[in-house]
Amino acid sequence: MRPLTFRRLFFQCFILALILFIVVVVAMKFGAVPVSLYALGRDVLRFLLGQTSQISTDYGLILWNIRLPRILLAIIVGGSLSVAGTSFQALLRNPLADPYVLGVSSGASVGAILALIATPYLALPPAVSALLTPMGAFLGAAATIAAVYFLGRREGQIDSTTLLLGGVITASFLNAIIMFLLSTVTSGNTRGMAFWLMGDLSTSYQKSVFWFLGIGFFVATGAIYTTATDLNLLLAGEKEAMHLGVDVPRVRLVVYIAASFLTGLAVSVSGSIAYVGLIVPHIMRLIFGSDHRTLLPTAALGGAIALVFADTLARTVVAPTELAVGAVTAVVGAPLFIYLLRRGAS
Amino acid sequence: MTEFAIPRFRSAICIVIAAALCAAAPLRAQSASPTPPSSSPLFREVTDEAGRTVRIPQPVRRIVSLAPSLTETVYALGLQDRLVGDTDYCDYPPDAKTKTKVGGAINPSLEQIAALRPDLVLMTKSLNRLETVYSLDNLGISSYATDPHTVDEIISSSKKLADVLGAPEAGNLLAADIQHRLADLYHRIAALPPKRVLFAVWTEPLISVGKDTFIADAMRRAGAVSIVDSSQDWPQVNLEEVAHLQPDYLVFASSHSESVAPQLDALARLPGWRIIDAVRDRRYAVISDAVNRPAPRIVEAIEDLAKQLHPEAFAEKPEAGKEKPGKEIPQAQHQSFLHLPLDIHSSSPDAATRGGCVCAR
Amino acid sequence: MSSSSALARNFGEPARSSSDARLSVEQVSYAYSANPSQAPLFTLEATSFQAKPGEIVAILGPNASGKSTLLKLISGALAPLSGRILLNGFVIHSLTPRTRAQRIAVVQQESRLLFPAQAWEFVLQGRHAHSRTLRFESEDDVIIAKNALAQVGAADLSDRWMDQISGGEKQRVILARALAQQPLLLLLDEPTLHLDIAAQVDLLHSLRRLAAENRYTVVVVTHELNLAAEYADQVVLMQRGRCLRVGSPATIYQRELLEQVFQTPLTVALGSSGRPHVTVLSGT
Numbered sequence: 001m002r003p004l005t006f007r008r009l010f011f012q013c014f015i016l017a018l019i020l021f022i023v024v025v026v027a028m029k030f031g032a033v034p035v036s037l038y039a040l041g042r043d044v045l046r047f048l049l050g051q052t053s054q055i056s057t058d059y060g061l062i063l064w065n066i067r068l069p070r071i072l073l074a075i076i077v078g079g080s081l082s083v084a085g086t087s088f089q090a091l092l093r094n095p096l097a098d099p100y101v102l103g104v105s106s107g108a109s110v111g112a113i114l115a116l117i118a119t120p121y122l123a124l125p126p127a128v129s130a131l132l133t134p135m136g137a138f139l140g141a142a143a144t145i146a147a148v149y150f151l152g153r154r155e156g157q158i159d160s161t162t163l164l165l166g167g168v169i170t171a172s173f174l175n176a177i178i179m180f181l182l183s184t185v186t187s188g189n190t191r192g193m194a195f196w197l198m199g200d201l202s203t204s205y206q207k208s209v210f211w212f213l214g215i216g217f218f219v220a221t222g223a224i225y226t227t228a229t230d231l232n233l234l235l236a237g238e239k240e241a242m243h244l245g246v247d248v249p250r251v252r253l254v255v256y257i258a259a260s261f262l263t264g265l266a267v268s269v270s271g272s273i274a275y276v277g278l279i280v281p282h283i284m285r286l287i288f289g290s291d292h293r294t295l296l297p298t299a300a301l302g303g304a305i306a307l308v309f310a311d312t313l314a315r316t317v318v319a320p321t322e323l324a325v326g327a328v329t330a331v332v333g334a335p336l337f338i339y340l341l342r343r344g345a346s
Numbered sequence: 347m348t349e350f351a352i353p354r355f356r357s358a359i360c361i362v363i364a365a366a367l368c369a370a371a372p373l374r375a376q377s378a379s380p381t382p383p384s385s386s387p388l389f390r391e392v393t394d395e396a397g398r399t400v401r402i403p404q405p406v407r408r409i410v411s412l413a414p415s416l417t418e419t420v421y422a423l424g425l426q427d428r429l430v431g432d433t434d435y436c437d438y439p440p441d442a443k444t445k446t447k448v449g450g451a452i453n454p455s456l457e458q459i460a461a462l463r464p465d466l467v468l469m470t471k472s473l474n475r476l477e478t479v480y481s482l483d484n485l486g487i488s489s490y491a492t493d494p495h496t497v498d499e500i501i502s503s504s505k506k507l508a509d510v511l512g513a514p515e516a517g518n519l520l521a522a523d524i525q526h527r528l529a530d531l532y533h534r535i536a537a538l539p540p541k542r543v544l545f546a547v548w549t550e551p552l553i554s555v556g557k558d559t560f561i562a563d564a565m566r567r568a569g570a571v572s573i574v575d576s577s578q579d580w581p582q583v584n585l586e587e588v589a590h591l592q593p594d595y596l597v598f599a600s601s602h603s604e605s606v607a608p609q610l611d612a613l614a615r616l617p618g619w620r621i622i623d624a625v626r627d628r629r630y631a632v633i634s635d636a637v638n639r640p641a642p643r644i645v646e647a648i649e650d651l652a653k654q655l656h657p658e659a660f661a662e663k664p665e666a667g668k669e670k671p672g673k674e675i676p677q678a679q680h681q682s683f684l685h686l687p688l689d690i691h692s693s694s695p696d697a698a699t700r701g702g703c704v705c706a707r
Numbered sequence: 708m709s710s711s712s713a714l715a716r717n718f719g720e721p722a723r724s725s726s727d728a729r730l731s732v733e734q735v736s737y738a739y740s741a742n743p744s745q746a747p748l749f750t751l752e753a754t755s756f757q758a759k760p761g762e763i764v765a766i767l768g769p770n771a772s773g774k775s776t777l778l779k780l781i782s783g784a785l786a787p788l789s790g791r792i793l794l795n796g797f798v799i800h801s802l803t804p805r806t807r808a809q810r811i812a813v814v815q816q817e818s819r820l821l822f823p824a825q826a827w828e829f830v831l832q833g834r835h836a837h838s839r840t841l842r843f844e845s846e847d848d849v850i851i852a853k854n855a856l857a858q859v860g861a862a863d864l865s866d867r868w869m870d871q872i873s874g875g876e877k878q879r880v881i882l883a884r885a886l887a888q889q890p891l892l893l894l895l896d897e898p899t900l901h902l903d904i905a906a907q908v909d910l911l912h913s914l915r916r917l918a919a920e921n922r923y924t925v926v927v928v929t930h931e932l933n934l935a936a937e938y939a940d941q942v943v944l945m946q947r948g949r950c951l952r953v954g955s956p957a958t959i960y961q962r963e964l965l966e967q968v969f970q971t972p973l974t975v976a977l978g979s980s981g982r983p984h985v986t987v988l989s990g991t
Contacts, residue, residue: 003831003844032449032458062457065485093821116476126398130480184578192475195452204456204481226840233832235821243782243815244888245808245836290822293843320448320455321434 009294016301020075023305027071027312032319033062066204073201074311075304076213077270078280080262082303083221085277086284086295087259090231091252092164098278099263102148102167104141106174108267111140113181113193127206134209134268141264144170149256158252160238199273199326201311209269216265220258221300227251228292235290274326276303276310279333286340306333392510395493395503396471398479402488403465406511410464412451413473416492416507417442418641420468423508423516431462438636438643456481466490468507470640472579494640496563497648501525504642524645528567531652534659535569541655543570543631544583544593544624549613552583560640568651570597585618592623595655596630599637599647606632631655728757729924730764730892734790735780737773751776753790754950756943760891760922763915765935767959768945769969774928775896777945781926782894783807794892808836812885814895817877820869826880827865830855833887855886859913875906882910886917893918893925899934907931911938932969932985936960937978944968956983 029035043063084099092101099105115136119129148170152163182193230251233241242248266273280303281295288294307325310332314323388404410431411417417436420429426441433451436442448458451473459467459482467482471493482489490510494503501521508517545565547553554574555561562572573591574583598606610630613619620626631654637647653660735754738747751773758764766774779785781792783799792799794810802810812833820829833855834848856862861879864872869880878898885893893914899907911927915938918925929935935942935956942959944952946968952959959965960983962975971987978984 003827003849005843009843032455033461061485062460066456066460095821119476120397126480126483130483133477183582192452192477195475196477200453200477202453202456202481203477204484206484229835229838229840233835236818236829236832237815239784240813240815240818242784242804243808243811243813244832244884245805247804285822290824291828315455315457320458321450322453322455324453 004291004293009297012288012294013297013301016298016305020301020305020308023308023312024071024075027074027308028063028067030312030316031062031067032315035063069204069210070201070311071308072210073205073213073269074307076210076217077201077266077273078276078303078305078307079221079300080217080266080303081273081277081307082280082284082299083224083296084259084262084266085303086281086292086299087224087231087255087262088277089281090235090292091255091259092160093235094164095282096278097164098275099259099266100272100274100277101171102163102260103144103171103174104148104260104263105267105272106171106178107144107147108137108141108264109178109197109272110174110181111143112137112196112268112271113178113185114140116193117181117185130206131209134205137268138264141260141267144174145257145260145264148260157249158256160252163256195324196271198324199271199329201270201273201307201325202315202322203269205269213265213269217262220262220265221296223258224255225293225296227255228296231255231292232290270325272326273307273329275329275333276307279329279337280306282337283340286343390510392490394491395506396479396491398491400488400490402490402510404512406465408462408464409466409468409511410448410459410462411436411468412448412454412478413468413470414438414442414451415470415473415639415641416468417445418639418643419504419507420511422520422642423504423511423513425508425511425513425516428511430464431459452478454478456485460485460487466511468492492640495558495560497528497560497567497644498563500560500640500642500644503640520642524642527645527649531567531649535652535656538569538656538659540566540569540571541594542573542591543595543597543655544573544588545597545599547580547599549609552585552588553580554583555579556581560644561637564637564644564648565597565651568648569656570595570651585622589618589621594624594629596624597651598630598632599635600632601635603632606630729760729795730758730781730926731793732756732777732781732790733793735777735787735792736789737776737780737785738788739776749773749776750948751780752949754943754945755790756941756950756953758924758926758941760924761918762940763918763925763927763938764941764943765939766926766928766943766945767930767932767935767939769930771947772945772968773948774930774945776948777943778894778896778926778928781892782811782813805836808888810890811892811894812888812890814882814885814893814898816897816900817874818869818881824869825865826856826861826867826869826872826883827852829869829880830884830887833884836888851889852883852887855883856880858886858917859883874901875903875909878902878906878910879913882913886921891924893923895925895927897928897930899929899931907934914938932960932965936983936985937980960985 025037025040028040029037040063043060047064081099085097088097088099088101089095091097112133115132118136119132122129122132124132148163148167149158151166151170152158154162178197230241230246233244233246234248234251236244238248263277281299284295284298284302288298306329310328311325313332314325314328317323317328389401390404391399391401393399407428408430409420409425409428411420411429412433414433414436417429417432418438420426421439421442429442429445431446431448432442433454434447434449435451436445446458446462448462449455452475456478464487467487467489469479469489469491471491474491479489479491490507492503492507494500501524505514505517505521508514508520543565545555545561547555554576555572556574556576556578557572558577559579565572573588573593574581576583596610600606607628610625610628614625614628624630631651633647633650633654636643637651732755735751737751739749740747749771754777756764766777768774776785780787781799783802783804786800799807799811818829830852831844831848834844834851838844838848853862853865856865859879859882861876861883864876864880867876869877872880878901895914898910902910911934914925914927917923927935927939939956942952942954942956943950944959944964951968952964960975962973965975965985966973973985973987976984976986
């Protein structure tokens with residue numbers, strides 16, 4: 001008998017954080033513009049010492065203004081998607097659940113497309129119009145969250161099966177709308193939409209977006225973490241969970257809103273990156289077990305590692321052309337998942 | 347005695363600090379970032395064709411082009427020495443292939459663009475993504491977008507571009523040359539009735555061009571009227587509709603003329619296509635894929651198409667020489683009308699929007 | 708009706724239940740309809756009984772007699788239409804799920820786990836109601852879980868995986884989890900359904916021992932006449948949503964009453980243990 005202790009949890013998270021750090025360093029080194037580790041280390045030192053003016057200007061702009069923010073975006077998006085995936089798998093009691101199964105990403109895509117169509121007609125200052133697509137996506141996600149919530153209720157509470165059904169139907173309905181919009185709207189802006197739909201981390205965002213993402217991520221993940229033991233019990237069955245002391249309606253509501261919010265955050269800035277939210281929770285479960293007190297933080301870190309790695313591949317494999325991150329996550333993730341599954345089964 | 351939750355917050359604090367450090371890096375860097383060395387204190391404000399007000403450093407010494415049509419235009423204006431980077435698909439003139447590549451038009455590498463330290467990045471509203479514009483704005487790199495929808499707009503757009511790049515005389519020369527050729531063409535064919543054509547961008551499914559595109563306008567200048575009357579840019583056309591309208595000719599744009607004939611033979615065997623007279627009788631014209639790019643070279647494709655559709659107007663050789671300053675004329679563009687080996691070759695930079703788009707603009 | 712005499716026997720005062728009764732079910736009724744506007748599909752009429760610490764109560768009756776509904780009302784999963792259920796003087800349904808789980812443990816027939824778990828993990832889940840949010844299990848929790856497993860004779864199953872043990876072993880682990888909750892009230896719904904005879908006896912024997920040792924109040928829903936007769940201190944006889952009689956096995960196990968309720972010919976005799984024993988007659 002080895003119950004979970006804080007020490008073991010901290011150790012596991014520390015290992016993963018270390019791996020994340022290494023992956024970040026590797027990601028910083030590789031790119032369309034090569035960077036030597038020595039120069040990188042030297043610049044980090046200078047940066048920490050406050051000597052920012054001496055940072056080599058050749059690639060200072062590239063490293064600190066393009067590559068590092070992109071890596072940070074990958075961390076937050078990867079973490080969000082993994083936590084959301086873990087939560088939905090527990091909430092819906094379904095190992096096939098991923099962050100997009102309830103239609104949040106489809107709603108975000110519709111919002112983004114509408115924003116792209118509307119952009120030419122709105123005379124906005126450039127700083128604001130740059131935010132129009134993410135905001136449109138986020139509003140689309142929020143509207144979908146509300147709609148699916150009302151569809152997924154039975155007797156005034158969220159019911160897992162009804163929620164899943166309502167979400168899947170909403171997703172396919174919204175996907176049909178996306179197809180329709182893409183094939184009939186003539187606005188040139190929608191041309192790049194297909195690329196966005198595949199999942200893309202290449203857009204450079206303003207500071208404010210990063211603050212919003214970071215705070216949103218921690219708040220939502222924190223909210224879900226408070227229900228970690230409840231989720232463990234929920235997996236045994238809803239009636240059982242209630243008899244063991246779980247306030248099932250409240251937990252369902254909190255997890256649903258927080259996980260959907262995380263998905264909306266991620267999709268607003270990066271499109272629908274596939275497989276991360278589905279595979280990372282399973283991998284972490286195979287390695288660390290299904291206690292959500294461990295699973296949630298390790299999934300977050302694992303998702304960050306996975307996406308930083310995938311994004312680095314996406315932007316270096318056929319540089320300077322960039323692949324869609326979602327394609328890389330699928331190609332790399334699926335075989336890995338099969339391997340781990342077979343190992344776990346034996 | 348239960349273990350307290352305070353230790354758990356310790357790990358949360360560690361993660362927060364780590365994240366804050368990571369977030370602080372770009373934020374501090376942005377506030378302390380040095381200006382790119384090639385910029386000068388002078389700026390010029392222009393409004394580009396997407397309606398944006400852009401600040402362009404003067405003079406413009408380093409240009410990155412994110413669209414093949416703009417690369418061609420830069421060469422046509424004689425400013426290729428200032429071009430430091432272009433896309434993977436910029437292949438005309440051949441020298442453009444030697445420039446540093448920054449990736450695709452839709453998915454260029456921001457890092458590569460930034461590494462070239464451009465004064466100005468050229469884009470088109472129809473080919474490039476809005477996100478790329480915003481990202482370049484966020485990085486402090488100036489960008490200028492064109493958006494021509496007709497042949498006249500292509501001309502005026504090139505003139506404006508020349509002005510923005512600081513070479514207005516080259517722009518005027520280029521515009522005058524093109525106007526002259528178009529005027530000449532007009533005199534030859536204005537009296538003749540236009541031929542009804544179907545411009546096939548892709549055959550399976552059948553995709554043509556809309557009436558508001560520059561391609562449709564170019565065809566009008568060549569004495570051809572597209573039977574497709576759609577306000578979409580790349581409408582998918584019903585074969586039945588085509589059979590009902592029975593165009594006089596099919597028009598294909600291709601860089602390799604050899605294999606259009608066998609492919610058309612294959613099409614002619616299909617029931618849906620056989621009923622179209624132009625397919626059965628092999629009445630088609632093949633022009634260079636210059637027609638797909640809103641660049642000065644489109645005038646050659648227009649002339650070519652006119653010759654193929656209205657050969658009687660070109661009984662004598664045209665007088666004006668083909669060599670014009672600042673413009674290269676590739677040899678393989680003058681093709682006779684009959685039975686040339688041609689191929690419907692698709693070099694599609696992004697097949698993502700439709701089932702295959704032959705336009706490499 | 709004998710039920711009224713049973714009530715008269717158990718109710719000392721009209722307003723407050725008698726002081727030594729831990730569980731007090733007072734005129735509880737329930738109605739279930741699929742649609743609010745439709746007539747109820749199922750009704751449970753006013754039912755009352757009481758139970759003391761250390762007592763085993765069997766809710767006995769044929770199918771669709773309302774046994775499970777009554778148990779759900781006692782567990783707090785359903786709210787009664789009228790009447791109330793008190794545990795040590797507190798109305799059960801008005802407690803929060805967490806508080807309820809600290810006092811009432813429900814033993815399921817089986818447990819479908821989505822992801823595999825070991826037995827000790829499973830039993831530790833019973834401590835959830837007692838631990839506060841965001842805390843890890845303490846040493847006390849671990850000791851309690853170990854004891855619970857030992858009390859059901861499943862200490863050796865501690866490291867085994869739940870999907871790799873037999874039905875009987877699983878039942879013991881599920882019971883251990885309920886014990887880990889350190890409840891006052893233990894509720895079981897048809898616990899013997901999937902068990903063989905030896906396991907059935909084993910279970911009820913353990914329940915009697917545990918009820919005596921730890922002073923639990925145990926309420927078991929069953930349709931097994933002889934098991935109820937053998938192990939229950941009190942029997943609540945139900946038929947089609949009505950409580951017909953409450954009392955000791957001796958008063959309940961009357962041949963005419965049982966034949967009417969179970970719709971089958973039978974004989975009742977006194978068993979070797981002094982408890983009634985029912986033999987179902989076959990044929991004719």
